[in-house]
Amino acid sequence: xxxxxxxxxxxxxxxxxxxxxxxxxxxxxxxxxxxxxxxxxxxxxxxxxxxxxxxxxxxxxxxxxxxxxxxxxxxxxxxxxxxxxxxxxxxxxxxxxxxxxxxxxxxxxxxxxxxxxxxxxxxxxxxxxxxxxxxxxxxxxxxxxxxxxxxxxxxxxxxxxxxxxxxxxxxxxxxxxxxxxxxxxxxxxxxxxxxxxxxxxxxxxxxxxxxxxxxxxxxxxxxxxxxxxxxxxxxxxxxxxxxxxxxxxxxx
Amino acid sequence: xxxxxxxxxxxxxxxxxxxxxxxxxxxxxxxxxxxxxxxxxxxxxxxxxxxxxxxxxxxxxxxxxxxxxxxxxxxxxxxxxxxxxxxxxxxxxxxxxxxxxxxxxxxxxxxxxxxxxxxxxxxxxxxxxxxxxxxxxxxxxxxxxxxxxxxxxxxxxxxxxxxxxxxxxxxxxxxxxxxxxxxxxxxxxxxxxxxxxxxxxxxxxxxxxxxxxxxxxxxxxxxxxxxx
Amino acid sequence: xxxxxxxxxxxxxxxxxxxxxxxxxxxxxxxxxxxxxxxxxxxxxxxxxxxxxxxxxxxxxxxxxxxxxxxxxxxxxxxxxxxxxxxxxxxxxxxxxxxxxxxxxxxxxxxxxxxxxxxxxxxxxxxxxxxxxxxxxxxxxxxxxxxxxxxxxxxxxxxxxxxxxxxxxxxxxxxxxxxxxxxxxxxxxxxxxxxxxxxxxxxxxxxxxxx
Numbered sequence: 001x002x003x004x005x006x007x008x009x010x011x012x013x014x015x016x017x018x019x020x021x022x023x024x025x026x027x028x029x030x031x032x033x034x035x036x037x038x039x040x041x042x043x044x045x046x047x048x049x050x051x052x053x054x055x056x057x058x059x060x061x062x063x064x065x066x067x068x069x070x071x072x073x074x075x076x077x078x079x080x081x082x083x084x085x086x087x088x089x090x091x092x093x094x095x096x097x098x099x100x101x102x103x104x105x106x107x108x109x110x111x112x113x114x115x116x117x118x119x120x121x122x123x124x125x126x127x128x129x130x131x132x133x134x135x136x137x138x139x140x141x142x143x144x145x146x147x148x149x150x151x152x153x154x155x156x157x158x159x160x161x162x163x164x165x166x167x168x169x170x171x172x173x174x175x176x177x178x179x180x181x182x183x184x185x186x187x188x189x190x191x192x193x194x195x196x197x198x199x200x201x202x203x204x205x206x207x208x209x210x211x212x213x214x215x216x217x218x219x220x221x222x223x224x225x226x227x228x229x230x231x232x233x234x235x236x237x238x239x240x241x242x243x244x245x246x247x248x249x250x251x252x
Numbered sequence: 253x254x255x256x257x258x259x260x261x262x263x264x265x266x267x268x269x270x271x272x273x274x275x276x277x278x279x280x281x282x283x284x285x286x287x288x289x290x291x292x293x294x295x296x297x298x299x300x301x302x303x304x305x306x307x308x309x310x311x312x313x314x315x316x317x318x319x320x321x322x323x324x325x326x327x328x329x330x331x332x333x334x335x336x337x338x339x340x341x342x343x344x345x346x347x348x349x350x351x352x353x354x355x356x357x358x359x360x361x362x363x364x365x366x367x368x369x370x371x372x373x374x375x376x377x378x379x380x381x382x383x384x385x386x387x388x389x390x391x392x393x394x395x396x397x398x399x400x401x402x403x404x405x406x407x408x409x410x411x412x413x414x415x416x417x418x419x420x421x422x423x424x425x426x427x428x429x430x431x432x433x434x435x436x437x438x439x440x441x442x443x444x445x446x447x448x449x450x451x452x453x454x455x456x457x458x459x460x461x462x463x464x465x466x467x468x469x470x471x472x473x474x475x476x477x478x479x480x
Numbered sequence: 481x482x483x484x485x486x487x488x489x490x491x492x493x494x495x496x497x498x499x500x501x502x503x504x505x506x507x508x509x510x511x512x513x514x515x516x517x518x519x520x521x522x523x524x525x526x527x528x529x530x531x532x533x534x535x536x537x538x539x540x541x542x543x544x545x546x547x548x549x550x551x552x553x554x555x556x557x558x559x560x561x562x563x564x565x566x567x568x569x570x571x572x573x574x575x576x577x578x579x580x581x582x583x584x585x586x587x588x589x590x591x592x593x594x595x596x597x598x599x600x601x602x603x604x605x606x607x608x609x610x611x612x613x614x615x616x617x618x619x620x621x622x623x624x625x626x627x628x629x630x631x632x633x634x635x636x637x638x639x640x641x642x643x644x645x646x647x648x649x650x651x652x653x654x655x656x657x658x659x660x661x662x663x664x665x666x667x668x669x670x671x672x673x674x675x676x677x678x679x680x681x682x683x684x685x686x687x688x689x690x691x
Contacts, residue, residue, distance in 0.1 A: 086476070089541075138426045145423040152413040155501060161476045162409045166423060169405060169469065173427055176458075180430035183451075184437060238502045256590030264587025268573070268580070275575045336569025343537055344588035345561025351588075479541050 013092040015232045016241040022225035029225070033218035036211050043208030057121040064114040066212040067107045068132075070220060071139060072174075074104030078146070079171040082164030091235065092228075094160035097167060098150050099227035103220055105143035111136050131178075131185040138177050142170040156235065261346045262354050269358030272331075279327075283320035284366045290316045291374040302379050309378035310388055310439030314432060316374065317367045317392060318399060322421055324363040325403040328355065329411055329474075338411075342478065349467040352474070356404045356467065364396035380443075387442035387452070391435040394455040401459075401466035402427045408473035431455070488551025489514050490637060490668050491536065496545035498531055505531050508545060511687050513670065515636065516663050521672040523689030529672040530568065532689065533639045536670065537565035561589060564635035566643060570626035574615030578606050578625040581614060582632060589633045600631040605654065619646040630658050638662060638669035 012018060044062035051058040078100040085093035115133050116126045127133075146163045153159030236242050273280060294312050298304060332338040332355075341351055371392055372385055380388065406423045410416035434451040441448040489512040497507025506528030513519055521529050534540045536547070538556040547554035572581050582597050595603065601610050604624045609617060614625055623646045630638060643655050659669055670687075 138429055141422060142426045145419075145426065148419045148422055149409060149413075152410065152416065152419055155412075157501065158412060158477070158479065161479075162412065162473070165473050165476055166406070166409055170426065173430075176430050177426060180433045184433045236502065256587060261588050264584050268576070268584045271580070272573060272575050331573075334569070335573065336567055336571035337573060339537075339539060339565065339567060339569065340571040340585065341588065342539065343560065343563065343565055345590070346588055478539065 013090040015092060015236050015239075018092055019229055019232050019241075019245075022229050026222050026225040026229075029218045030222035033215050033222055036215035036218065040208045040212035040215055043211065044205070048204045048208060049202070054122070057118065060114050060118045062208055062212050064111060064118060065209060066216045067111040067114065068136065069213060070216045071104055071108040071111050071136065073217075074100050074107060074220060075139065075142070075167075075171065075174065078104060079167050082167040085164045086161060086168070091157070092232075094157060094164060095228050095231045095235065096224065097164050098146075098160045099224055099231055101143055101146045101150070101163070101167075103223050103227075105140060105147065107216070107220075108136060108140045108143055112140065129185070131182045134181050134185075135174075135178050138181070139174065142173070146170065256345070258346065258350070261344070262350065265341075265351055265354045266358055269355060270361065273358065273362040280362050280366060283324045283363050284370055286323055287316045287320040287367055287370065287374060290319065291377060294378065305378045306380065306443075309375055309380035310384060310443060311436045312378055313371055313374050313380070313388065314391070314395070314436050314439070317364075317371060317396065318428060318432065320367055321363055321396065321399055321403070322424060324359075325400075325407055325424075326417055326420055328359050328404060328407045333411055338474075338478070342474070348474070349471040352404065352408075352470045353463075353467040356400050356470070359404070360397055360400040364400060368392050368396060380439075384439055384442040387448050388439050390452060391438045391455065394452065394459050395431050395435040398431050398455065398459050398462055399424075399428060401462040401470075402431075404470045405466055405473050408470045409477055411474055411477040430458070434458075487514075488548070490517075490550060492548040492551075494546040494548070496532075496535070496542070496547060498528065498535060498540070498543050506689050509687075509689070513637075513668050513685075515666045515668055517685060518659050518663050518669045518671065519685035519687050521670055521687045521689060523672075527689040529689055530641055533565065533641050533670060533672060534567070536637075537563060537639050539565070559637070562635055563637045563639060564589075564629065564633055565639045565641075566626060566629070567641045570622060572614045572622060572625055575613055577611045577613055578617070578628065579610045581625060582628055585629050586632055589629075589635070591632045592634050595631060597632060600628050603631060604628040605651070620648055620651055623647055624651065624654075627655065627658070630662070636667050638667065638671075640669060640671045642672055644673055 012021075040062060045059055048059070050056050078097045081093045081097035081100065084090055085097055112133070115136065119128055119130075119133075120126055146167050149166050150156075150159045150163035153162060233242055233245070291312060294308070295305060298308070329338060332341065342348060344351065368389065371388065375385060375388055403420075403424055406420055406427070407416075409423075410420060413419070434455050438448040438451040438455070441451065491513040493509055493511050495508040495510060497509065498505045506523075509532070511519070521532060523529050531540065535542060538559065542554070549555070549559050552558070571585075572578075573584075576584070578601060579597065582601065586597065591597075598610070601607065604627055606621065606624055606628065609621060614622060617625060623643075627643065638659075640655075644652050647655065659671070662669060671684075
C-alpha cells in the first residue's frame, strides 16, 4: 500500500483537526439538508402529479426510496471506515464507523415503516415477504448486531474494533442475503412488485426524489459530525485540546 | 528443540477437545434434548394434522437444529478463555487459523453431529416423506458446518465480553438467512419432486469458501477481541 | 551496558508505554534483557506488571515506544514459540490430568529432548498425582502442573506472572532452581512478584514499574 495513504489519513484523522473541521461544516450541512428536504417535500407532495395507478399513495416514495438508499449507503460508509480503522488503527475511523451505525439503523427503520405503510394500500397488507423488504429487515439486524456488539465491551475502543470487524463480515454478507432472498422469493411466489420502473418516472417526480436524496445525505453528514464530535470529546477527555475547549466554554 | 510438527499440534488439540467433551458427556446431550423438545412442541401448537406437519417438517427440523447449535455455540471458546488455555493457544508457534479450525471441527463433531443423527427421528415425528429424508440429511451435512464456521467468527468477536447469548443470536441471524433459505429450499424442492441439486450446490460452494476463509476471519476476530 | 555489540540483547524496550482508554498504565519504560539474565519486575498493584508481560508475550498491541527482539524490530510471529508465558490463568483444563495437560502443551509448543514428561512431572513434585484431574488438585499443585511446562517446553524467554503465588517454601525453591538452570543454559526470564524473593544466584536484575 502506498505510503501517503496512512499519512494523509493520519492528518485528517487527528481528533482536534477533525473536531474543528466538523464543527464548521455541520451547521451548513444541517441547514442545507432542512432546506432541500422542505423543497423536496413540497415538490413531491404538492407539485408532482398523482400516479394514474396508485393515486396519492405513491408519494411515500419520496421518503421511502431515499431512506432505502441511505440505509445501504451508510452501511457502505460504515464498512469502509471499519476497514480503515482495522488496517491503520485510526481512532477517528472507529468513531465514524460506530456513530454511523445508529443513523443507518434509523434510516433502515424508516424504510421498513414507510414500506409497510405503502404496502397497505398496494398489497392490502402491512407486511409482505417481498424480497427488498426482507433484505431491508436483515440489514436492520446487521446494524443492530454491530451496535449491540459495540456496546457489549467495557473498553469502547476494543468494542469499536470488534464491531468494525462485524461490519466488514456483514458487507460480504449483504449481497449474499440479497441473492438468496431473491431466489427464495421466486421459489415461493410469482414475481415481486416493482417499486421503481424507470420509464414511468416523469420529471415532476424525479427532481423531488433526487433532491430528497441529497437532503438525506446532508442530514447524514450533519448528524454524523455532531455525534463524532461528542464522541471525540468523550474519548479524548484526558487530552490537552479537549481541556482547552472546556476552559473556553467555561469562560463564556 | 525444533518447532513441533503441525500435524501433531492439530491432533493434540483435536484430541484434547474431544476428550474434554467426552468427559462431560451430559453437555453433548443438551442440544439434542433441546431439539427434541422444540420439535415436539410444533404438533401441539399447530395440531397433529399430517398434511400440515408434512409441509413444515423440513423447515422445522432445520430451524430446530440451528437453534440447538446456537445454544451450544456460546461455549465454543468460553471455557478456554476462562482458564487461560486460549492465551496459550494464541501464543503457540502454530498457525492460529488452523488451530481454530481444529476447535471448530471438534465443536461440530460434538454438537452438530449428534443433531444430524437424531434429525431423521425429528423429521419422522413430523411425517417428512421418506423420499426427502436423504436430501434433508445432505442439506444438514452441508449447512451445519457452515453454521459452525460462521458462528465461530461471531463467538470469537464476543470473546472479550461477559455474557453474549442474545447478542450472538442477533449477530448470527443475518449470516444464517442464506444458509436456512438454501437448505430448506432443497428439502422442500425434494418434497415437491422438483430438482434440488442447485440449492445444495450453492450450500456446498458456500461451505468450501467458508472452510478456507472462516478460520482466518476467526483468528483475526479473536486477536481483536483479546487485545485488551 | 556491558553487552557486546556483536550480540544484541535478547529483548530491548525503548520508551515503551501503554494506555488504556487514554489513561497511562505504565511507562515510558526502558530496559534490556540479555540471554542468561533473569530480571524481576517490581511495582505496586496496578503499576502495569501484568500488562507489560502481556505486551511482551504478544497478547497486547504495542501502543507507544519500541520493542526489539534479538536486535530486530519485534514481531509477534518471529518470537512465537521462543517465549513461554505463564499468566494468572494457568491454561490448564480442569477435566484433564496434569499429564494430559502437559501432552497438549508439548503438542502445541514442542518439547525438549529431555527430561521426559513423566520425569518432569516427578521433578516438579506431582509424583502420584499425574493422572488426577487437575480440578481436584490443590491451588499449589495446580500451579506446579502449570510450571511443569518450564521443564519440558523449549523457549528462550520465560514471562512468568506471579510464579510464586500459592507455592509453599519447597515450591518457591523449585522455581528458583528452574530459573537458575534456565539462566545457566542461556535462557532469560522476566518474573513479576510482589513478595520478597531471593534467587539462588544472588541479586537479580530489577525493573521498576511506575505509572
